[in-house]
Amino acid sequence: ETVLTQSPATLSLSPGERATLSCRASQNVNRYLAWYQQKPGQAPRLLIYDASNRATGIPARFSGSGSGTDFTLTISSLEAEDFAVYYCQQRGAFGQGTRLEIK
């Protein structure tokens, strides 16, 4: 069973800054990794699938990269609505989440 470890647990940034979130898999998952955004009281929303493909309707400021065991979600210039919790997922495994908060 794959274990996903996200870092950092919390990231404090200001609007306009660049955010870099990490997800490390305990074994090689090739490019089968997805990223989600979750806001309070809402269901997770798919952002990125297969490591680097943006889901329908996701703004271009969101990008994903990586393969094997190390993956990154980058938000190029933070907007107010981007402050939320982000999760990575591979098959039946989810990371513990990174909380992106306003500095």
Added chain:
Amino acid sequence: QVQLLESGPGLVKPSETLSLTCAVSGGSITSGNWWSWVRQSPDKGLEWIGDMLQSGSSYYNPSLKSRVTISVDKSKNQFSLNLTSVTAADTAVYYCARQGKLRSWFDPWGQGTLVTVSS
């Protein structure tokens, strides 16, 4: 586009069976996609419960497998979750979701429904 909506009791007694239904609209449950349940609690975070294909093929989380059944009702375009012998540890927000043919990501998700296990 496909939308999912969970329904079921918000309160279940310990040792009883938790039963939820997910209604699929805007698409067919026989489309070849996998249909899934995921739950979320403060203690365990997001936890995958299981997936089912309309043909009957299924995958379950090993930690829950002995207590979980997912079924598909093609006539009603919906799928269901049964979780037996519940305890307080099963208290969570339960989400239904769709997965593609490769079971690589969940999209879309239902809005979620809170189920509390308490006497």
